[in-house]
Amino acid sequence: MPGSRRTFTYRLTPKPEDTDKVLKQAQRVLGWACEGDKHIECHGVSGEALGVVELSLTIVGRDQWWSRQLAQDILNVVTWGISTNATKLELASHRQEAHTHRGYQWGRTKRYREPKTPSSTAS
Numbered sequence: 001m002p003g004s005r006r007t008f009t010y011r012l013t014p015k016p017e018d019t020d021k022v023l024k025q026a027q028r029v030l031g032w033a034c035e036g037d038k039h040i041e042c043h044g045v046s047g048e049a050l051g052v053v054e055l056s057l058t059i060v061g062r063d064q065w066w067s068r069q070l071a072q073d074i075l076n077v078v079t080w081g082i083s084t085n086a087t088k089l090e091l092a093s094h095r096q097e098a099h100t101h102r103g104y105q106w107g108r109t110k111r112y113r114e115p116k117t118p119s120s121t122a123s
Contacts, residue, residue, distance in 0.1 A: 018082070019048065
């Protein structure tokens, strides 16, 4: 499948009394999101023994911006209804290489706002 492939790992550190609730909600949401969707590959929920809830997923999408938005939407559903004081959120994603179809791998030779040089044929 063509497109951007990006892996996201979210670590939620809930209050001890809320860990079980957040864990169950994350498992339920990932199960729902990954079922039958070819754009989302779930790697599971872990970390409960350490008092954290860590969920990992890979998004295969049209481009990196679309992938980030879909991952953010899934995270929003996981944290829906959880008090902002109940969890601390740490985010990590693995950076992909530069787009190969936009010319960035050869480096830039001209800046965007650089003035044009006068033509030698100008009178």
